[in-house]
Amino acid sequence: MVIYLKSIFNDAGNIILFTARFFKEVTKPPFETKEFIRQCYEIGYKSLPLVAITGFIMGLVLTLQSRPTLADFGAESWLPGMVALSLIREIAPVVTALICAGKISSGIGAELGSMKVTEQIDAMEVSAINPYKYLVVTRILAATLMVPLLVVFADGIGISGGYMGVNIHSDINIVRYISQVFESLDFVDIIPATIKTFFFGFFIGMIGCYKGFTAANGTESVGKAANSAVVLASLSIFIIDMLAVQITDIFF
Amino acid sequence: MTPNETHKKTPNTAPVIEIKGLYKTFGKDNHVLNGVNFSVAKGENLVVLGRSGSGKSIAIKCLVGLVKADKGEVNVFGKNIVKFNENQLNEIRLRIGFLFQNGALYDSMSVRQNLAFPLMRHSTELTAKQVDNAIKETLESVGLTEAIDKMPSELSGGMRKRVGLARTLILKPEVLLYDEPTTGLDTITSREISDLILSIQKKHQTTSIIITHDMACAKLTADRLVILKDGIIEAEGTYEALEKSNDAWVRSFFS
Known part of the structure; x- marks a missing residue:
């Protein structure tokens, strides 16, 4: 038990130091712009199909599941607004972030873990190239910027899924549906929900990089790095979400 | 056997690399290096032998700052790099090439x-x-x-x-560090790599440290050999001298 607690505190301390190094290195030139753009493509563009499918299903299923309850109260007309609010405030950010934790965090963990095991990171270091700057800073930055964009994309796709859900049981014009969606939305709904996604992205990238970069020697540790990256990133998403909702509740 | 007993080729120029009393311990009691001393002269090929886990790779990783030594001196191009920061180490690293065991290609x-x-x-x-x-x-x-x-x-x-x-x-690079360059290769390819090491030394006048278990490679490439045992240099000398050593343990590497 003592050893387990010691390893948790040890890990927490190392993650803090790892994050502090990120803030130290991110402002120092040279900037790895080319690699950053490549990572934005890998993390952002290549996640679009997955996010699109899950976003659409989220909107559709949420609409279909909410409809009977609203119909009991004769409030079916609230359906577009309710679906849009649920999606934008909570469901799309959290589900998209969890999907990204599974895809991006594990991918980074496995990639950097295998680079560590096969001495590619050491090779970079002995070539006088800063591997932290090239591999870690670019990935964390790309994840921090791409996850919010993916969430906004999932919001849009989810709302269009909702339109299909509404139209399965009734008939509503797209213009009327969109206007009902926007009538129910306020900036207070969108801004805090979007701000928290930057934190989701940061933690997804940072935890993946930390687990990969600190993988022990041996191929077994690559699997462990990928697995623990997903678990820790998913857990951190829920914790950040809880804190973000509490803070939003106080201020708005 | 003292290291100097079998030492035939004494470097006649100032050493490019000199390790003095190098200690490295992992964890609480995994003492990998226990006071290693050796030096390499300009243009010389030094082969480091030793059983697996004897600290050969750790010793050469200390030369490029991949592993930080606990105690001792690591003089590279006349500068003790043990307390160097990343920028100072990078200047040294640009002058040293490191060939990893499996190539470590990206x-x-x-x-x-x-x-x-x-x-x-x-x-x-x-x-x-x-x-x-x-x-x-x-x-x-x-x-x-x-x-x-x-x-x-x-x-x-x-x-x-x-x-x-x-x-x-x-x-x-002026110095090349080879970490088991022929491990996992067939005899013909191993020979080709050994020939390549020699031709590079000849063409670029590089100084090399070669860690190997392959005695054919050692015979072909070594100007001088050192043998590590339990984190210290147990024997040092030319291939021919060590092959005829009085110490049975040293001779066992050559049989």
């Missing part, structure tokens, strides 16, 4: 990109044409021009090591 890059990666970062004044020429020239020197656009996954073990060597050579 999996996501082609052979061309693997070679261009360090070159473009450290020689920013070069044009794309000059970089391309340097890549072709270096690949030619290791006999692998045809692999220029291949990915590392398409290369055999021997080819990976050659490309790894080319990536190291492209920065024109």
Whole structure:
């Protein structure tokens, strides 16, 4: 038990130091712009199909599941607004972030873990190239910027899924549906929900990089790095979400 | 046997690399290096022998700052690098090439990109044409021009090591550190790599430290050998002298 607690505190301390190094290195030139753009493509563009499918299903299923309850109260007309609010405030950010934790965090963990095991990171270091700057800073930055964009994309796709859900049981014009969606939305709904996604992205990238970069020697540790990256990133998403909702509740 | 008993080739120039009383411990009681001393003269090929886990790789990793020594001196080009910061270490690292056991090629890059990666970062004044020429020239020197656009996954073990060597050579290092350059290769390919090590030394007048278990490679490449046992240098000398050593343990490496 003592050893387990010691390893948790040890890990927490190392993650803090790892994050502090990120803030130290991110402002120092040279900037790895080319690699950053490549990572934005890998993390952002290549996640679009997955996010699109899950976003659409989220909107559709949420609409279909909410409809009977609203119909009991004769409030079916609230359906577009309710679906849009649920999606934008909570469901799309959290589900998209969890999907990204599974895809991006594990991918980074496995990639950097295998680079560590096969001495590619050491090779970079002995070539006088800063591997932290090239591999870690670019990935964390790309994840921090791409996850919010993916969430906004999932919001849009989810709302269009909702339109299909509404139209399965009734008939509503797209213009009327969109206007009902926007009538129910306020900036207070969108801004805090979007701000928290930057934190989701940061933690997804940072935890993946930390687990990969600190993988022990041996191929077994690559699997462990990928697995623990997903678990820790998913857990951190829920914790950040809880804190973000509490803070939003106080201020708005 | 004292190290000097079998030592035949005494370096006649100031050592390029000198390790004095080097200690390294992992965890609480895993003492890997227990006061290692050796030096390498300019243009010399030093082969480091020893059983697995005797601390050979750790010793050469200390030379480039990949592993921080606990105690002792690591003098490279006349400077003790033990307390150097990253920037100071990087200046030294640019003058040292390190060939890793499996080549350590960047999996996501082609052979061309693997070679261009360090070159473009450290020689920013070069044009794309000059970089391309340097890549072709270096690949030619290791006999692998045809692999220029291949990915590392398409290369055999021997080819990976050659490309790894080319990536190291492209920065024109003065010292080359080889970590088991022939491990996992067949006899013919091992011989080719050993010949390559010699031809590089001849062509570029490099100083080399070669860690190996392959006695054929050691015989061919070594000007001098040191044998590590339990983190200290147990024997030192030329191949011929150590082969005829009075110490049965030393002779067991050559049988």
